[in-house]
Amino acid sequence: MMTDYKHTLNLPNTPFPMRGDLAKREPGMLQEWENRQIYQQLRTHAQGRPKFILHDGPPYANGAIHIGHAVNKILKDIIVKSKTLSGFDAPYVPGWDCHGLPIELKVEEKLGKAGDKVDAFVFRKACREYAAEQIDLQRKDFKRLGVLGDWENPYLTMAFQTEADIVRALGRIATNGHLHKGAKPVHWCTDCGSALAEAEVEYADKTSFSIDVRFTVADEAEWLQRLPEAAGQGELSVVIWTTTPWTLPANQAVALNPTLDYVVVQTLSERLLVAEALLASVLQRAEMTEHTVLARCTGDKLEGLLLQHPFYARQVPVILGDHVTTEAGTGAVHTAPGHGQEDFVVGLKYGLPVDNPVGGDGCFLPNTELFAGESVHKANPHVLEVLTERGKLLKAEKLRHSYPHCWRHKTPLIFRATPQWFISLEQNGLRKQALEAIQGVKWIPDWGKARIEGMVQNRPDWCISRQRNWGVPIALFIHKETGELHPQTAALIEAVAQRIEQEGIDAWFRLTPEELLGKDAVDYDKVGDTLDVWFDSGVTHAAVLERRADLRFPADVYLEGSDQHRGWFQSSLLSAIGTRGEAPYRTVLTHGFTVDGKGEKMSKSKGNIVAPQKVTDSLGADILRLWVASTDYSREMSVSDEILKRTADAYRRIRNTARFLLANLNDFDPATDLVAAADMLPLDRWAVDQAAQVQDKVLAAYDNFHFHLIAQEVLNFCTVELGSLFLDITKDRQYTMQAGSRGRRSAQTAAWHILNAMVRWLYPVLSFTAEEIWQSLPGEKSQDFVLFTQWYDGLFRLDEADKLSAGEWSYVFALRELISKQLEDVRVAGQIGAGLDAEVVIYYRQVGVEVNHDPLLKLGEELRFVLITSGVHLHDVVDVPEDAVEVLDQVFVRVVRSKHGKCTRCWHHREDVGSHAQHPELCGRCIENIEGTGEVRQYA
């Protein structure tokens, strides 16, 4: 009998599932989108809109994607999608970086070295195939994340067209006068037999010899002229300290700091010159206790004096350099321009020879006196032996320190001067232009500017040569005698590029100089080096942005991890300046690295790695996307199981809010049931107003790329304004009023507007869920997918004409919260269970207050619906009884258990329950809703 009336209620109902089951259902949705070709359709839709170009930084085509890749692509996707909803034509062309050493090494593992066990052409073909496989694997994972893009037509740096354009870009840099051939010390891996880019160098601990060596003065008389007090007994030597004994054969000078104080000390048998600040540590190391300081002077007094090389018959000068410090050593620096960057620079200043006695295999060249043929790594003890024999070794120890290693082989690198191609930062003002261009770019966060500025300011010339097989060739011809570029270089480059367009980079390796140069061929060499892969990806602004019809130069946004200030941001900037004098991007966004819950780097050994594939296969891509969106990406991004669990909690709340809204729109058809804004009930107008405010914040946050604020904002809205207030309060109206009544349709109209707005807020982040909601949204839709729409414009704000102002609502809800506390006290005391068991009496100042200015009086009888209690009674404060609680200044509340019977239909306790013979269990309001013309609501 009690359940008889349940069928007279309009209970929520929806096929939209409470649980997302994302891991299971997302793949099906992806398939559907792919079948429908939504990316291609979107391009048609967006045609003619203003363009927004986000240029993809290409991941390297090797290995499974990790969480950092996922973060990067998801952030890009959020931007592209939000810009689409903002009315832009925002294409997304993903790319891959395909050439280079890591792929070559993978292929070497299978085939052996090119030119050794396998023909170079076969080898390159294998590299190409390997890269293509890797791309397929990565693409599959990227798509699974819900990232929308032109996946069937991505850009690849190994595409023939792109390879050709890379060569053309090199040509432009050459013709613009930035190319430079030089012998410079570069990081050299003896295992690779190649120079390494800075990005290919890793630092790791290594134990080295640490030796102090005597450089005895060549002509003591000359020294004493400058420094008469240095007269004494025994040989006079300058002491140098080095951790690379094998570089001594290439020594060309000893550097002192011009402003540091140096002393000559007399020991038992000799005189030594070192920096005063380091004297104590040197003597201690050499175990010399007896000493007297004979002389003292600054380094600049000694410039140009000659020293005897410790084992070769040559004299080397004392030179000056600010790079000499007192951090370690002796304050006198052994200088071998062929083996060190700083040595090279200072050597340039003094015109020192760049002697490089070491071959590409890491062995001393055959003409090297004493050490011919020895490997540098093994020659150290021999050098020590020679030094000892000649009495030049003051002290030898072992030292553990951080030392550069090859990122692939993990072997220690050497610095070795070799002929290399460089993009010069100075020769034609590239550095200056780049620094100027940096000023015109917007860097987000703003410290990105200082970071790249500092790096560009200080970086050395860009060494673009690699002695490798799988790379775009440095397609140049140089004169055999003079080393000059061929005068027709521009035309030659274009001719080569055209061949590469047809056949790929093999075209260059197959080419004989005669084919292009004719008779000149005898005088010219074909350069055999390949390009640094950073050059490949760096010039995609030309090979991709300019080349593709759907894109354009410059891009609006580049977005990568903070490591790319040295990498892609910089290689792109330098190459764009070098080719066309303009930055390739207007805005550069940076995201931090992903770290674990403790803020520490992820590593296999720590076991704290979060794999994106694992997340999508368990929680779903939308959870991963929501995590990305909830995290402030401008700093380190923490992920852990707990964090993902919290994210999944937030997701469920958002999903269920949407589900409940849908469930209440079960019988709603906007075409016939939509209530005009002006006719909606005040509470419903308030809810739409709140949504409008949220939308303002959400759109601003998308605009400023502050996605984590969106996640917070939307969740708060779902929880507070909707869950706690609007949805809870309107349940009564939704369920108990006549289905087609204005009161109910008004609430549904608000829900419909809110859902329409919300589904779009969510779409850039929760793409799967948003589309799912969209499919369930009632009414004829203008578009099949959220993606094809734009931000919802059906929201509105409260205005002066509203019966209750925004401020009045705020007051009512603040009071409601205070009354909730009172209800809770009574509930805990066991007097009531649900709020509907209670009635509330409010005592406050009423005398002299106009009804029009009193929100409580205006709401009147309907206040009980706002408070979700069975009754509300308003009295003037003069009548306040003893047991009322003052919740606000001069506002007292008393909560009592209702003494009336409970209506079995609406659950309110009402005096009139039982007064109707036909329906003894119902209140009058319910009877009116069942049999009459239906109740009318004014406010809530």
Added chain:
RNA sequence: GGGUCUAUAGCUCAGUUGGUCAGAGCGCACCCCUGAUAAGGGUGAGGCCGGUGGUUCAAAUCCACCUAGACCCA
């Protein structure tokens, strides 16, 4: 060692130019509901704002140093 950053409740984040700024949501505990139910509502307990010194009438908010962490470089 140098450069660029970060450090607010268990978690994710707000805290504009220093003065109700110690906040929100989640989680947690407890209560209620059973007509959003592997849901929903309510109440509550959690932070000396990484640490130490300064500047100031006043600092989470400015300065210095330290600690921990991240990226880049040597």
